[in-house]
Amino acid sequence: MPALPExxxxxxxxxxxxxxxxxxxRTEKVARHVEACPTCARELxxxxxxxxxxxxxxxxxxxxxxxxxxxxxVAAGARPASTQxxxxxxxxxxxxxxxxxxxxxxxxGLWLAxxxxxxxxxxxxxxxxxxxxxxxxxxxxxxxxxxxxx
Amino acid sequence: MRSNLSxxxxxxAAAPERVPTWEEVAAEHGRFVYSLAYRLTGSAADAExxxxxxxxxVRTALARYRPGSLExxxxxxxxxxxxxxMRHRARHPTEPLDDLDDPCEIAPSRSPxxxxxxxHGELRFVxxxxxxxxPYQFRVAVLLCDLYQMSYEEIASTMGWRLGTVRSRIHxxxxxxxxxxxxxxxxxxx
Numbered sequence: 001m002p003a004l005p006e007x008x009x010x011x012x013x014x015x016x017x018x019x020x021x022x023x024x025x026r027t028e029k030v031a032r033h034v035e036a037c038p039t040c041a042r043e044l045x046x047x048x049x050x051x052x053x054x055x056x057x058x059x060x061x062x063x064x065x066x067x068x069x070x071x072x073x074v075a076a077g078a079r080p081a082s083t084q085x086x087x088x089x090x091x092x093x094x095x096x097x098x099x100x101x102x103x104x105x106x107x108x109g110l111w112l113a114x115x116x117x118x119x120x121x122x123x124x125x126x127x128x129x130x131x132x133x134x135x136x137x138x139x140x141x142x143x144x145x146x147x148x149x150x
Numbered sequence: 151m152r153s154n155l156s157x158x159x160x161x162x163a164a165a166p167e168r169v170p171t172w173e174e175v176a177a178e179h180g181r182f183v184y185s186l187a188y189r190l191t192g193s194a195a196d197a198e199x200x201x202x203x204x205x206x207x208v209r210t211a212l213a214r215y216r217p218g219s220l221e222x223x224x225x226x227x228x229x230x231x232x233x234x235x236m237r238h239r240a241r242h243p244t245e246p247l248d249d250l251d252d253p254c255e256i257a258p259s260r261s262p263x264x265x266x267x268x269x270h271g272e273l274r275f276v277x278x279x280x281x282x283x284x285p286y287q288f289r290v291a292v293l294l295c296d297l298y299q300m301s302y303e304e305i306a307s308t309m310g311w312r313l314g315t316v317r318s319r320i321h322x323x324x325x326x327x328x329x330x331x332x333x334x335x336x337x338x339x340x
Binding site: 011012014015016019021046047049050051053054055056057058059060061062063066067069070071073074078079080081 | 173295
C-alpha cells in the first residue's frame with residue numbers, strides 16, 4: 001500500500017473542503033489525501049450525501065388560509081408577538097429598576113438617620129489622655145504627636 | 151427552490167430602486183418565510199407562529215430595507231428571531247417547551263424504520279425529521295449552508311458567529327445527521 005501523502009484531515013476540514021472553504025494549499029493537500037485514502041474518501045462521500053439530501057428538500061407549503069389570516073391581522077393593526085413580549089419585559093425591568101432605586105434610597109436614609117460618630121483624631125485622643133493624666137504637655141499635643149508619628 | 155441569496159434575485163430584482171410594499175412581500179415571499187420557519191422549527195404550528203411574527207416585523211422594518219436581496223434579508227430576520235427565541239428558551243427552562251425538543255437533547259428518539267420509510271417512499275420526511283432533532287445551533291448552520299447554499303462568510307455575518315463557529319457547527323451538524331440517516335442514505339464504497 002502506498003504511503004499516504006499526510007495524516008488524515010480532521011472531519012471539520014473535510015466539510016470545509018466539500019464547501020470550498022479551504023485555501024488553495026490545503027485544498028490541494030486534502031484532495032491528494034482523499035484520492036489515496038479510502039477511509040477519508042468514504043467520509044467525504046458520506047458528508048456529500050448528507051449535504052445533497054438537505055439541498056434536495058423542497059419548499060414547504062403553509063396550510064391553506066395562513067397567509068390571508070396574517071394579512072387580515074396586519075390590516076387590523078396587529079403587532080409582532082415578540083415586540084409585545086419585549087415591551088412587557090422592558091416595563092417589568094423598568095418597574096424593577098424603580099423599586100430597586102426606591103429601596104436604595106430608603107437604605108441610604110436609614111444609614112443616615114443615626115448621626116455618624118464624629119471622627120476623633122489621634123491628636124485629640126492623646127490630648128484627652130494627657131489632660132486626664134494632668135500632664136502639662138496637654139496643650140502641646142500637636143507637637144508631641146507630630147514629633148512621634150510624623 | 152434554490153435561490154441565490156447573495157445576489158439580486160426574484161421578481162423584485164427587476165426594479166432594484168424601489169422598496170417593495172408589505173403586501174408585495176407577503177404575497178410573493180410569504181411562502182419562502184414560512185418554508186424557512188418550518189425547516190427551523192420543525193412543526194407547522196411553530197412555523198406559522200414564527201413566520202407570522204417575521205411578516206409583522208417586516209412591516210415596520212421595511213422602512214430600513216435597502217433594495218438588494220430581499221430573500222437574504224428575510225432569511226436574516228427569520229433565522230435571528232428563531233435563534234433568539236431558542237436561546238431564550240434554553241436560558242429559561244422553566245417555561246413550558248411546546249412540541250420542540252429540548253435544544254440540548256441529542257439522544258435518539260423513535261424515528262420511522264427504514265422499512266416504514268421505504269413503504270412511504272419518503273426520504274425527504276426522514277431528512278426533515280433528522281433535521282428537527284438536531285440541536286438548534288447545528289440545525290441553523292446546516293440549513294443555511296446546505297439548503298440555502300450560503301457561504302461560511304455569509305452565515306457568519308447573518309448569525310453574528312465567528313468563522314470557526316460556523317465551520318464546527320456545520321461539520322458537527324452534518325456528522326449528527328449522518329449518524330441518523332446512514333440507514334437511509336447509501337454511502338458508495340470507494
